[in-house]
Every structure is written in C-alpha cells, then in structure tokens.
Amino acid sequence: MKIALASDHAGYVLKEEVKRYLTEKNLDYQDFGTDCADIPVDYPDMALPVAEGVKNGEFDRGILLCGTGIGVAIAANKVPGIRAALCHDTFTARSCREHNDANLLVLGGRVVGPGLAIDIVDVWLKTGFAGGRHARRLAKIQEIERKYCGQ
Ligand code: RB5
Numbered sequence: 001m002k003i004a005l006a007s008d009h010a011g012y013v014l015k016e017e018v019k020r021y022l023t024e025k026n027l028d029y030q031d032f033g034t035d036c037a038d039i040p041v042d043y044p045d046m047a048l049p050v051a052e053g054v055k056n057g058e059f060d061r062g063i064l065l066c067g068t069g070i071g072v073a074i075a076a077n078k079v080p081g082i083r084a085a086l087c088h089d090t091f092t093a094r095s096c097r098e099h100n101d102a103n104l105l106v107l108g109g110r111v112v113g114p115g116l117a118i119d120i121v122d123v124w125l126k127t128g129f130a131g132g133r134h135a136r137r138l139a140k141i142q143e144i145e146r147k148y149c150g151q
Contacts, residue, residue: 001125004059006032006046008072011065011109013037014117018063018107021118027125030059047075054103055081062104063121069108076104080145083138088112093120097127099134 003022007015012034022029032049034041043066050062062084064072069086076084084104085096088111096102105124107117129135 001027001061002059003027003029003061003063004032004050004053005029005063005065006050006072007034007065007109008043008046008067009034009037009040010067011069011072011107014107014109014112014114015063015065017114017117018065018121021121043071044075047072048079051076051079051082051084051104055079060103061125063107064104065107065109067108067110069106069111073106076106080149083141087120087124089116090119090123093124094127097124098130099137101129101134101138 005015005018019029019031032046034046047064050064053059054062064076064084066072073084073086076082082104083100083102084106085092085100085102086106087093087096088108105121107120
C-alpha cells in the first residue's frame with residue numbers, strides 16, 4: 001500500500017509521529033511537506049498534492065493533518081473521488097473505512113495526542129470497505145460530483 005501524507009505547520013509535529021509509525025510498520029509513504037512547525041503555510045497547498053496523488057492512483061491512501069483537521073479535509077474533499085474523513089477516535093476511523101470507503105484520513109494536530117492518533121491510523125489502515133448498501137450511497141456521492149464537477 002502506498003500512502004501520501006502532508007500537513008501544514010500546525011500538523012507537522014503529529015505528522016512526524018505518524019511517519020515514525022509508518023516506518024516501523026514498513027509501510028511505503030511519501031511526505032509532501034511541510035518540513036517544520038515554525039513557518040506557516042496554507043493548508044490548501046498541502047492538501048492538494050495528496051488528494052491528487054490518491055485521485056490519480058499514484059497512491060492508495062492519503063493522510064492529511066492541520067491544526068483542527070478541518071481545513072485540509074474541506075480542501076481535499078473538493079477533489080472529485082476523494083473521500084477525506086476527519087477522525088478524532090477509533091470508532092470513526094473504523095466506520096469511515098467500512099461505510100464511506102474513506103481514501104484519505106485527516107487528523108487534527110491540535111486535537112488528538114500522538115498515542116490516540118497512531119491508534120486511529122492503525123485502525124484506519126487495517127479496516128476494509130464493507131460494500132453492499134454502502135456502495136449504493138457512494139454511487140450517489142459520485143452522482144453529486146458529476147452534477148457539480150462534471151466528473
Ligand atoms: C493554522 O493556524 C490553522 O488554521 C490550520 O492548521 C487549520 O486548523 C485550519 O483548518
């Protein structure tokens with residue numbers, strides 16, 4: 001599984017923890033920045049390459065972080081085909097995979113601590129999509145994308 005990840009300055013410290021976990025688990029990832037917590041960057045700039053990398057199939061999944069997680073989630077979800085889920089707990093991490101086939105996990109660097117964040121990432125990476133009635137609902141999301149984004 002190939003994972004793209006990025007954060008703004010407010011998500012940088014937690015992103016480093018996530019990278020440590022991915023390295024420990026021998027998971028293949030590419031970090032699209034940012035590279036420090038001291039220099040502010042704009043979260044849409046960080047979200048876009050990860051969302052595009054997942055959309056075009058270069059990566060299987062993406063992980064994004066900002067202070068709350070909200071900004072990068074909003075930005076990433078503008079890319080058709082991206083289903084970015086902001087998770088603060090393992091229940092939503094599991095559910096967003098089973099029910100929503102979330103291809104992008106979003107974490108708030110100022111919201112969750114490193115221990116919980118790693119549990120969230122672990123559950124999210126290990127959980128599969130349940131299909132069935134959930135697939136029908138995802139097809140309806142695609143219809144919305146077609147209506148408003150032409151794809
Ligand atoms: C940066 O200060 C902060 O606004 C950003 O990380 C994020 O929380 C936005 O949604």
